Amino acid sequence: MEDLQSSEEAAFVVEDVTNIIKEAIEVTLQQAAYHHSKVGQWTSNVVEQCLRRLTALNKPFKYIVTCIIMQKNGAGLHTASSCYWDNASDGSCSYRWENKTMYCITSVFGCMI
Amino acid sequence: MDSFTGELKVYENTYQTLPLPGKKFNPEAVNKIIQSTLHARLQKTKYSAKESPQLIQSLCSELQKAIQALDYDRYKIIVQVTVGEMLGQGCFFGSRGLWDTQTDSFATYTFQNGSLYCVATAFAFFTP
Numbered sequence: 696m697e698d699l700q701s702s703e704e705a706a707f708v709v710e711d712v713t714n715i716i717k718e719a720i721e722v723t724l725q726q727a728a729y730h731h732s733k734v735g736q737w738t739s740n741v742v743e744q745c746l747r748r749l750t751a752l753n754k755p756f757k758y759i760v761t762c763i764i765m766q767k768n769g770a771g772l773h774t775a776s777s778c779y780w781d782n783a784s785d786g787s788c789s790y791r792w793e794n795k796t797m798y799c800i801t802s803v804f805g806c807m808i
Numbered sequence: 809m810d811s812f813t814g815e816l817k818v819y820e821n822t823y824q825t826l827p828l829p830g831k832k833f834n835p836e837a838v839n840k841i842i843q844s845t846l847h848a849r850l851q852k853t854k855y856s857a858k859e860s861p862q863l864i865q866s867l868c869s870e871l872q873k874a875i876q877a878l879d880y881d882r883y884k885i886i887v888q889v890t891v892g893e894m895l896g897q898g899c900f901f902g903s904r905g906l907w908d909t910q911t912d913s914f915a916t917y918t919f920q921n922g923s924l925y926c927v928a929t930a931f932a933f934f935t936p
Binding site: 709719729730731734735737738739742743745748749750757758759760761762763764765766767769770771772773775776777778779780785787802804806807808 | 811826855858860861865867868869871872873876884885886887888889890891892893895896897898899900901902903904905908912913924931933934935936
């Protein structure tokens with residue numbers, strides 16, 4: 696019986712996902728300046744664009760995309776995550792973007808079904 | 809060439825496509841755990857750039873262990889903890905999941921005191 700999907704094609708590829716996140720952020724935030732009334736919309740846009748493109752990869756994965764947008768103020772921010780999953784098939788990646796007025800940190804976690 | 813002469817155990821499929829009754833991820837129970845853990849650990853903590861990375865790493869593992877103790881079979885658990893300094897800046901956290909709404913869910917809690925705020929979220933995926 697032939698394997699319909701090789702293990703390489705079905706794995707979580709960090710590079711591809713990082714590119715997806717990068718492009719989603721650049722399209723949404725481009726040269727925008729931080730504005731509290733627009734942050735909600737930006738976060739939703741980034742996250743939804745990421746999810747759409749991840750779905751288009753057509754891999755047997757469940758995804759979580761989280762996005763943090765923070766105003767530049769000199770304040771510190773730290774993020775950590777702990778995952779209980781199968782290391783061989785599941786993975787995560789994170790991307791940090793900034794401009795003059797804000798930081799955007801986006802993470803994607805993918806678990807194979 | 810060695811040959812195997814002992815008994816070989818072959819496990820049959822369980823054909824389990826949904827969590828067993830009583831073993832489904834319960835967001836409320838996990839919310840309470842996150843709430844109590846954050847309150848206990850951070851009530852008197854002041855933000856420190858040097859100590860924060862270690863603090864959140866230990867918070868992550870503590871929350872992970874506490875959720876494991878609830879014994880949700882076949883669930884993959886992801887815990888994310890974020891700590892920030894309170895300096896009046898604006899901040900927005902958003903997340904979306906692509907999952908099976910029947911079996912998968914999340915629990916989250918935000919804690920704040922005078923000098924820091926902490927957002928802890930736990931996501932759970934069922935693996936049939």
